[in-house]
Amino acid sequence: MADPILSVRDLHTQFHGREGIVRAVDGVDFDVFEGRTLGVVGESGCGKSVTARSILGIVDRPGRVMGGQILLRPQGGGPPVDLATLPQAAMRRIRGPEIALVFQEPMASFSQHYTIGNQITEAILLHMGLGKRAARARAIELLDMVGVPQPDRRIDEYPFQLSGGLRQRVMIAMALACDPRVLIADEPTTALDVTTQAQILDLLRDLQQKRGLAIILITHDMGVIAEMAHDVAVMYLGRAVETGPVQDIFNRPRHPYTRALLRSIPTVMARPRTRLPTIEGSIPHPFDRPRGCAYHPRCSEKLGAVCETHEPPPIDTEHRQVRCFLHGGIPGAPPGTQP
Amino acid sequence: MIAFVVRRFLLGLFTVWLISVASFTIIQLPPGDFVDAYIAQLAASGSPVSATEADMLRKLYGLGQPMYVQYGKWISRVVTGDFGESMEWRRPVTEVIGDRIWLTLLLSFAALLITWGLALPIGIYSAVRQYSFGDYAFTLLGFVGIAVPNFLLALIIMYFSFKLFGANVGGLFSSEMTIQPWSWAKAWDLAKHLPLPAVILALAGTAQLIRIMRANLLDELRKPYVVTARAKGLSETRVILKYPVRAALNPFASNIAYLFPFLVSGSVIISIVLGLPTVGPLLVKALVAQDMFLAGTIVLLLGVMTVVGTFISDLVLMWVDPRIRHQMD
Numbered sequence: 001m002a003d004p005i006l007s008v009r010d011l012h013t014q015f016h017g018r019e020g021i022v023r024a025v026d027g028v029d030f031d032v033f034e035g036r037t038l039g040v041v042g043e044s045g046c047g048k049s050v051t052a053r054s055i056l057g058i059v060d061r062p063g064r065v066m067g068g069q070i071l072l073r074p075q076g077g078g079p080p081v082d083l084a085t086l087p088q089a090a091m092r093r094i095r096g097p098e099i100a101l102v103f104q105e106p107m108a109s110f111s112q113h114y115t116i117g118n119q120i121t122e123a124i125l126l127h128m129g130l131g132k133r134a135a136r137a138r139a140i141e142l143l144d145m146v147g148v149p150q151p152d153r154r155i156d157e158y159p160f161q162l163s164g165g166l167r168q169r170v171m172i173a174m175a176l177a178c179d180p181r182v183l184i185a186d187e188p189t190t191a192l193d194v195t196t197q198a199q200i201l202d203l204l205r206d207l208q209q210k211r212g213l214a215i216i217l218i219t220h221d222m223g224v225i226a227e228m229a230h231d232v233a234v235m236y237l238g239r240a241v242e243t244g245p246v247q248d249i250f251n252r253p254r255h256p257y258t259r260a261l262l263r264s265i266p267t268v269m270a271r272p273r274t275r276l277p278t279i280e281g282s283i284p285h286p287f288d289r290p291r292g293c294a295y296h297p298r299c300s301e302k303l304g305a306v307c308e309t310h311e312p313p314p315i316d317t318e319h320r321q322v323r324c325f326l327h328g329g330i331p332g333a334p335p336g337t338q339p
Numbered sequence: 340m341i342a343f344v345v346r347r348f349l350l351g352l353f354t355v356w357l358i359s360v361a362s363f364t365i366i367q368l369p370p371g372d373f374v375d376a377y378i379a380q381l382a383a384s385g386s387p388v389s390a391t392e393a394d395m396l397r398k399l400y401g402l403g404q405p406m407y408v409q410y411g412k413w414i415s416r417v418v419t420g421d422f423g424e425s426m427e428w429r430r431p432v433t434e435v436i437g438d439r440i441w442l443t444l445l446l447s448f449a450a451l452l453i454t455w456g457l458a459l460p461i462g463i464y465s466a467v468r469q470y471s472f473g474d475y476a477f478t479l480l481g482f483v484g485i486a487v488p489n490f491l492l493a494l495i496i497m498y499f500s501f502k503l504f505g506a507n508v509g510g511l512f513s514s515e516m517t518i519q520p521w522s523w524a525k526a527w528d529l530a531k532h533l534p535l536p537a538v539i540l541a542l543a544g545t546a547q548l549i550r551i552m553r554a555n556l557l558d559e560l561r562k563p564y565v566v567t568a569r570a571k572g573l574s575e576t577r578v579i580l581k582y583p584v585r586a587a588l589n590p591f592a593s594n595i596a597y598l599f600p601f602l603v604s605g606s607v608i609i610s611i612v613l614g615l616p617t618v619g620p621l622l623v624k625a626l627v628a629q630d631m632f633l634a635g636t637i638v639l640l641l642g643v644m645t646v647v648g649t650f651i652s653d654l655v656l657m658w659v660d661p662r663i664r665h666q667m668d
């Protein structure tokens with residue numbers, strides 16, 4: 001595989017509040033490749049959105065990126081740039097032309113005080129050096145591309161005049177306004193009904209094929225991952241506990257948490273009216289992350305004391321990585337031994 | 340949208356009518372008919388009214404006839420600009436009020452501009468730099484502004500400006516200008532005297548509006564559309580001024596209507612302390628002296644101006660918030 005466009009390495013983002021430190025992102029690693037979709041999956045609160053905002057350097061106060069690297073490979077080669085240490089002014093030129101965001105709530109993510117045309121052309125005027133008229137033409141083109149009917153009329157409407165599905169299309173048009181290479185979609189379909197959800201996912205896939213976009217698709221829905229992702233990163237309490245190609249993750253999941261997530265997807269084969277298995281216990285708040293492996297209090301395959309006292313290191317095997325003592329890394333044991 | 344404006348306008352007219360009824364009621368309030376009161380008052384001040392004059396007045400205002408006839412006679416005179424005669428001053432009410440109504444309006448408007456001019460930037464600063472030293476400082480000053488009565492502030496300022504600069508800050512004109520007819524020199528004189536009372540009047544409202552602006556903006560700053568704007572690569576200043584501030588502006592627009600009566604009633608004491616030629620002190624005097632035509636007229640005029648202010652604030656609100664503009668379609 002070619003070099004990744006974007007590599008996140010050991011990212012730490014923390015909120016220093018009055019009650020203490022919330023370790024929202026606590027050592028995430030993953031890679032994103034051109035023309036491929038990385039699905040980031042995990043229960044709500046595990047730090048997916050904070051990871052996305054950390055990449056763009058727009059974490060809400062009092063949150064801050066405390067450590068790790070966010071390596072963006074520049075267009076046309078050259079050494080990667082570390083976004084985690086980039087000054088604000090340079091970072092602003094990354095937001096939009098290099099990396100763009102699509103959000104979960106298409107209604108709340110638009111300002112209701114300006115037309116969608118105003119909100120799309122704003123980024124074009126800022127980054128692309130086009131005049132007003134050319135920017136408007138480009139905005140109409142973008143709306144057409146994402147399948148908004150009558151784009152030359154719709155461009156002068158306000159977000160509250162559009163349906164939920166259209167709004168999310170406009171949101172995608174806005175994200176693509178400056179031809180980004182990486183698109184981060186944070187639960188882009190969670191707020192939509194099933195039919196619209198399928199349409200939006202189709203649109204994203206289509207755009208990826210046409211433009212070679214690298215997409216980070218954040219979701220809590222394994223079904224969406226199965227449909228869209230090439231690669232998967234499973235997150236638990238601010239950390240990627242398992243990463244790998246989608247077939248491997250689905251066919252041979254290695255982390256007990258991944259297995260639990262997969263068991264909780266409904267299938268057509270399931271007997272009607274049987275309860276879906278749910279994951280036992282609830283996610284601890286990142287405020288008081290358990291010692292050892294963070295998943296051990298809920299784990300059904302716990303090995304013993306080692307899970308409660310030691311953090312499992314990342315274990316790499318071709319294209320895959322997992323953090324679980326089931327697959328090695330037990331301190332004191334010779335490397336490579338399986339329990 | 341046009342339907343909305345028309346509806347608002349008609350509603351305004353209806354409110355004006357209600358206010359006129361209220362004003363008329365005020366005029367009717369003293370026991371006996373007001374000609375009795377008039378005669379009694381003039382007799383007390385040593386200039387009795389002849390019986391023929393009293394009869395003429397009774398006929399003019401239809402006294403002795405049903406209430407609605409009386410109201411009709413009164414209102415039909417009012418719309419032609421005849422508000423009756425002030426008993427205390429023995430001059431037409433319009434003449435007594437004279438420039439005072441415009442000066443009141445001017446003073447209120449100046450105070451409104453100062454309120455906005457201070458509250459907007461300070462409110463934004465306090466919200467964006469929440470819990471900073473500056474935020475705490477402005478919060479403290481704001482509470483002092485709310486807690487200290489305006490007239491006390493006026494007295495303190497008067498005292499110090501007299502002590503330090505030997506300047507007499509009372510009034511809206513220099514003494515030699517007061518009785519002059521209008522001219523550029525007089526307008527300039529007014530412009531020089533206006534800021535101080537306007538600032539004193541503005542302060543309490545400013546402190547309140549800062550609190551509102553700060554709270555609103557703190558709410559707005561947390562909303563997802565702010566993140567969207569940041570994700571486009573806009574500078575932080577641009578993000579804040581274009582999006583959340585715009586959304587937090589609604590109370591400024593609605594304040595136009597709300598602030599006006601507040602300023603007028605708040606201005607009474609200050610006007611007395613500072614010797615300002617506004618309608619506030621006149622209204623107090625008229626009520627004390629039971630000078631009912633004067634009191635009723637002032638209430639009517641203030642009421643009408645508040646209705647006009649509300650109408651204007653509706654229009655501004657429509658301009659500020661497109662949702663309101665489109666709701667009615």
Ligand SMILES: Nc1ncnc2c1ncn2[C@@H]1O[C@H](COP(=O)(O)OP(=O)(O)O)[C@@H](O)[C@H]1O
Pocket residue numbers: 015017022023024042043044045046047048049050051060061062063285286
């Ligand atoms: N502004 C904030 N202040 C304090 N804590 C926050 C803030 N934003 C997010 N968090 C915390 O960070 C953790 C991860 O949140 P998030 O990334 O939004 O989860 P999700 O995976 O559902 O997107 C949560 O526990 C949340 O409480």
Ligand SMILES: [Mg+2]
Pocket residue numbers: 048049050186187
């Ligand atoms: Mg989220």
